[in-house]
Amino acid sequence: MASRRASEELPVIARFEVRRRNYLAPDGSANRLLPAFATDSKLLFALYRAMVLLRQFDRKAVALQRTGRLGTYAVSLGQEAVSVGIASAMQEEDVLVPSYRDNGALIWRGVKLEEILLFWGGDERGNDFSGPVHDFPFCVPVGSQAPHAAGVAYAFKLRKERRVAVCMFGDGATSKGDVYEAMNFAGTHKLPIVFVATNNQWAISVPLRLQTGSETLAQKAIAAGFTGEQVDGNDVVALRAAAAEAMAAAREGKGPRFIEAVTYRLGDHTTSDDASRYRSAEDVQAHWKEEPVARLRSYLVRQKMWSKADEEQLAAECHERIEAAVERYLATEPRRPETMFDHLYADLPEAYVAQRRELSGEHDG
Ligand SMILES: Cc1ncc(C[n+]2csc(CCOP(=O)(O)OP(=O)(O)O)c2C)c(N)n1
């Protein structure tokens, strides 16, 4: 009895909350007053075009892979709004630190389509972006980009530069020590960084419920000392608004923010995966009703801003742009195999010198 009374009397010393942001409903109607930028029709068209381009580009990349002309590829199907919405809120001088599935953000930032194809075709020159030269390359190890991003933000702070590091990763990556460590460091030092977790419900075949016991991913930021917000990841307007707010706060020295973008991976994990082996067609079908591209299109059509002719013209433009990039990709002279040893060491260890020589076709005798 006595112990029960004692516990009843324990004071609450902290309470936390997590907010969720959404503007556009799945049918394209507005749930509440849209942010001011949504009155800029040119911007809405740009967001829509970028999402459509990404979807078409993905389709072409998979076709290239299936016909032996690309190594592997990770589609963004169903989660196009995350990449595009987040990148659209960045300033040119900011630094994007992406995962392997953030093509849409890189394309928005100015990375060429043929560079993306080169990378996935196994040619590292694709990772040497001609556009946003300070952005980081694709990161295939899950979550290892998060400490890099914290380092970038730390440098901005030390140099007193008003720039923001934007670190993108998946729901699976939030289980990695790298991500916790980066968040902890960023919170401790109030760094100008925005963490974006694309919660697409899956880490290859591992569903979210086996990934975490946490009700939201957003609340993981609270333990690191900053705000986490959940955003409808199929609503590009909400993503841009959340990202713009977070980046403005970071730029003003208010420290990090965390955005959990809740969406769904409608495609396979990569071209090496067959998702039908671990999830039902009905589950996937249900999520098609919420997908982001149709959602923004419905909004634009409702506003009488977009017609069937506009749609056809856009599809043709994207097709032309993609085909031209594919031609340039296929016409790129492949690198010689021995170049895989380049840039690994300042001085190549003896064991590799012989291997390099063997690959280059030079023999000892
Ligand atoms: C350190 C590390 N461990 C394992 C893998 C294999 N792997 C590649 S993607 C992936 C799942 C990642 O899921 P998530 O973070 O949700 O990103 P998504 O693929 O859904 O975009 C795993 C385990 C890897 N690439 N790196």
Ligand SMILES: [Mg+2]
């Ligand atoms: Mg995932």
